[in-house]
Amino acid sequence: MSINQKNSDNNDTDAIKQSGFSLQPLLLTPMRGISVIATAALAVDFATGSILYEKNADVVLPLASLTKIISSLALFDTLSLDEIVTTSEQAIATEGASALMAGERYQVRDLLVMTMIESSNDAITALVEYAAHKEGIAPLYHEAWFIEQMQNKALALGASQKMVFYNPTGLDISDQLAGAYGSARDIIHIAQNSFSSPLWDLTRVGTIISQDGRVVTLRPTNSLQGSLVQLRGAKTGFTDIAGGNLLVLLEQPIGRPIGVVVLGSTHEGRFSDVAFLLGMLRQNTIR
Template sequence: MNFAKNKNKIIVLITTTVVLVGVFLFYFLSKKEEIIIESEVNIAEEKIDPFEDLVLEAKSAFVWDTYENKIIYSMNGEAQLPLASLTKLMTALVVSELVPEGIIVTIDSQDINEEGDSGFLMGEKWRLADVLDFTLVSSSNDGAHALASIIGSINTGEGQTQEEMFIKEMNQKAQNLGLIQTYFLNESGLDVSQDVGGAYGSAKDVAMLMGQIIKEKPQILEATKYSSLEIKSKDFTHTVYNTNQYAEAIPGIIASKTGFTDLAGGNLVIAFDIGIGHPIIVSVLGSSREGRFKDVGKLVSASIEKVAQE
């Protein structure tokens, strides 16, 4: 009899213990899940937009993720401003599309009369690809004029000079690409006067233009990622220094192009790989000669942090 009573008590005790343990475990696991969810929410709330407090010297800036086809950042990105030597991106693209690769370019007296001396010599003969590299890396106005002259000699228009014919092709290409803020008055981007630039466009348009070149003609920009390199003409070997001496300091650099005039101020556009086959393009307009490099450096760092958060 006592044995039966004790057995019942033991069963009740065991049952009660199991129930209490079950309740405790249920409560504990529920609270743990709440803590995890709350922690995840707090972490999400603590993520700060790296672009939020960014201070730039530039009047306009634009960051474009070409892989995702989305805007990462824009500050007055569609404002129309002078392009200065960023113009030479379109110069190079139009030439690469319309001029046969095997053509030999001869530098003449009109070419070397352009503002600035980048090292071209009168009568010097060049392969087209090498003139393109030299022109983009050193931002040569002489080279831009020589390239424009080729197009003018191939496509002659009645009553138009060689340069006018080339500018017409540049503006047509800008229209075809949907660069709505962009138009060109010359092939180099040199200011036409104290009040008029040689070309106009937006930071967004410039980023889109570089993106198009990377997609369709990446070889055009290959040389622009180096701080310096040797380029050979048919007659001489030239050591060419990049107008962006910080190019190789940018992780995953793909391409770079600078621009500067009194009217435009400091302009810069670069492309870099944030991952394999994942180019990000950063462009700034209206900064200063040195400020453009600092601005782009800040935008590159913020872009890396932003993508890492996603």
């Protein structure tokens, strides 16, 4: 079967470690007769395009902070990693906890690291402000301009027309409207087509340093940090509307990458869902 057929994140390393997941570079077979808590899920062998598991993969759901994957990838079209960004009062005022302070200077690289590892709303907002200003966009239209860049990037990376963004963070806009919507298949298409992007290299960093010398020790929101030697990257998401979301990318020694995403799980369930699927993938590897 072809593949074409309030904001917070949680740590829970035990479930991942207990899965004992270590795919051998051999044949992976589809998993049947199993289920996860998540409303939707999709696991794909990127090397063959084979779908290993799917549940409601085309149902459009709130993305929460998985939105920041698209935000970050869109920034690569405008910014270089070594450009210097000064954090504004407006960016720091964005909802959610952050180690950033107004007036600090960071490389784009460092703010992307904070966006992906800590799911910092302040960091992605500072980057969007900087990118829009660089392109000569009036402050009133910064977000609208960038949302258009996000939509274009998502389509270019294989997402469907049903994927839609209302802000760069994925934060809920109201009690009934999320910041972004898309399907598990949309996320997997984007992950597969961006697998070689340097963005994923930034998801395995422990500290960043401001241009003024302040060292910031990062607090990862994904519980796979350091738990899987094959980890290429991961992104968490959680809001009241979305529930728990998680994308995991694994890179095998001989170039056998896979992607697993769950949407609409619970705060803790997203981690146990992925751990369960990884464990089942291990059992379904033909030796």
